[in-house]
Amino acid sequence: MTDENQTEESASTExxxxxxxxxxxxxxxxxALARAMADLQNYKRRTKEDQAKFVKVANTELxxxxxxxxxxxxxxxxxxxxxxxxxxxxxxIVQIHDEFLKTLETVGVKKIKTIGETLDPNLHEGLMTExxxxxxxxxxxxxxxxxxxNVIKPAKVKVGDxxxx
Numbered sequence: 001m002t003d004e005n006q007t008e009e010s011a012s013t014e015x016x017x018x019x020x021x022x023x024x025x026x027x028x029x030x031x032a033l034a035r036a037m038a039d040l041q042n043y044k045r046r047t048k049e050d051q052a053k054f055v056k057v058a059n060t061e062l063x064x065x066x067x068x069x070x071x072x073x074x075x076x077x078x079x080x081x082x083x084x085x086x087x088x089x090x091x092x093i094v095q096i097h098d099e100f101l102k103t104l105e106t107v108g109v110k111k112i113k114t115i116g117e118t119l120d121p122n123l124h125e126g127l128m129t130e131x132x133x134x135x136x137x138x139x140x141x142x143x144x145x146x147x148x149x150n151v152i153k154p155a156k157v158k159v160g161d162x163x164x165x
Contacts, residue, residue, distance in 0.1 A: 060147055063109055067145060067153055070104070073097045074143065112144035112155045125154040132160025 144155025
């Protein structure tokens with residue numbers, strides 16, 4: 001073998017080694033990029049989930065703060081004196097109350113059904129009993145509410161104790 005052939009062979013071997021090293025580096029960087037992209041996608045998904053949870057908790061807390069106002073509006077419209085039922089101002093207040101309830105329904109707030117329903121400890125808080133059908137709700141003391149099917153305030157009720165009236 002001549003010196004010229006050895007030089008070519010040695011250059012070819014060096015070139016192959018450089019190519020293999022470059023391929024290995026490219027594979028390493030490609031894998032690192034793929035991991036980084038996956039990490040970014042996971043971060044975006046977690047951030048979106050966290051944001052949704054925060055909004056849900058914030059909405060729940062806001063609704064909980066508004067519930068006593070809703071209950072007071074309910075009581076005021078239920079106990080409106082007969083001589084004020086035709087009063088335009090009183091009618092306006094009743095309309096505001098009704099519109100407020102409809103608006104709450106559009107964001108997922110619903111009143112829990114009570115009278116005539118069977119007591120459900122997940123939805124109702126039984127405070128008193130009286131003669132009547134066992135566990136049937138006979139009176140509502142305070143309404144209960146759900147937000148997107150999650151109880152945010154149980155209804156306070158009176159139930160039948162299973163004895164005859």
